[in-house]
Amino acid sequence: MSDNKTIRWGILGCGDVARRRVVGAIAEDPGSELLAVCRRNAAALEQFCSDFGVVRGYTDEADLIGDPDIDAVYIATPVDRHLPQTLACAAAGKHVLCEKPMAMSVEECDRMIAACDEAGVTLGLAYYRRFYPVVDRIRSLVEQGRIGTVFSITAVTATPFSFAPGEDGYWRVVLEEGGCGALMDVGSHRLNLFLDLLGPISDVSGFCETVAGDFSADDAAVLTVRFASGALGSLQCYFGVPVDPDEFVVVGSGGRLVATPLNGGDLVIETASGIETESHPPAENFNLPLITDFVAAIAEGRAPRVDGPEVRATNEVI
Structure with missing residues (x-):
């Protein structure tokens, strides 16, 4: 060593x-x-x-x-x-x-x-994504109570998924190798952020479906979660969409935080005092x-x- x-x-x-x-x-x-x-x-x-x-x-x-x-x-x-x-x-x-x-x-x-x-x-x-400066900023604003009591957190994400059988990455839609599809692959990133920002999740409901793909894993998943705090969460994740919406929004009793696209690092802070825009880009x-x-x-x-x-x-x- x-x-x-x-x-x-x-x-x-x-x-x-x-x-x-x-x-x-x-x-x-x-x-x-x-x-x-x-x-x-x-x-x-x-x-x-x-x-x-x-x-x-x-x-x-x-x-x-x-x-x-x-x-x-x-x-x-x-x-x-x-x-x-x-x-x-x-x-x-x-x-x-x-x-x-x-x-x-x-x-x-x-x-x-x-x-x-x-x-x-x-x-x-x-x-x-836990290391994104914009995520750190969202966490800080939530902890400060800048948007009041958090009502909900929402994320929408997608990837084109252009892999063919036998190519690198195709395992993502092979249940025996990837475990699931869009939910496990791109959805897990957002769920991890949900837990980091708002704490434990007490209830989960949703659907995972293979809608358009010629494979057994899900290419569409929609989840609703309830946090132990009482706040709600909504997650949509997809394979086969040409452009990633990369939406990430936190809504509270005193305002809203919008980090869309999350990978870009821009943050819009909406409160009764007005609208502010900040930039917190991730590492290259x-x-x-x-x-x-x-x-x-x-x-x-x-x-x-x-x-x-x-x-x-x-x-x-x-």
Whole structure:
């Protein structure tokens, strides 16, 4: 294991998320170094290593997990692999930063948490929107009572989903690999924010349907939730919509907060005093604050900002 000054990373899974964000975030973080990646397809692995200058490439995940020079593993694989890979990493003494959703079930979440606790390694989850400055600002305004008592929170999200069978990412609509469809994939991000901003959810109702897709997972999900506080929440999530509405609205007795699109960082504050507009853009690489916090958590001996026990609640709602 390296010392706390530099965390040497391995990545399991070299798909779209790793290519677009994870590699770059690790490269940007001053306390991190990418040492190895794993992909079963040897030709694709070779290309990935060449594209990003990765020193070590493995086609067998056991070889990467067993590499004594690796301190932490970023799991960027289909959801059904999260549990066994986390258990293996914990047994090998590796810290784990796992993609969302956490696992196929709450029971699997519990096993992941227990394994990492018993091994004394850090477990974090990649709900990177928790690090958006606009989300921090919304949380602050809600806590300050700027919009009075919160009545409701609403999110609408979608993705084009252009993957075909056999292509990277198609596992998202294969129930045995992804666990669900739009709800698990894009909906889980918003549910995690709901819980973070307004606290525990006491009741859930809704529908998950395959409306237009030629697959078994849901491409449309509509949920209504009731928080322990009495506030309500509404979530719509879809696969196969060309433009993501990315709507995010909090309504209270004294006003409204509108962060649409959420990924953009603009925030409209509507109260009886008038309308204000603020700008709180996210990091250029959404995953960088996530990586930075995780590395700091290891160095400081604390839980990361998005940890296993807290994210378990997101899976419980789903």
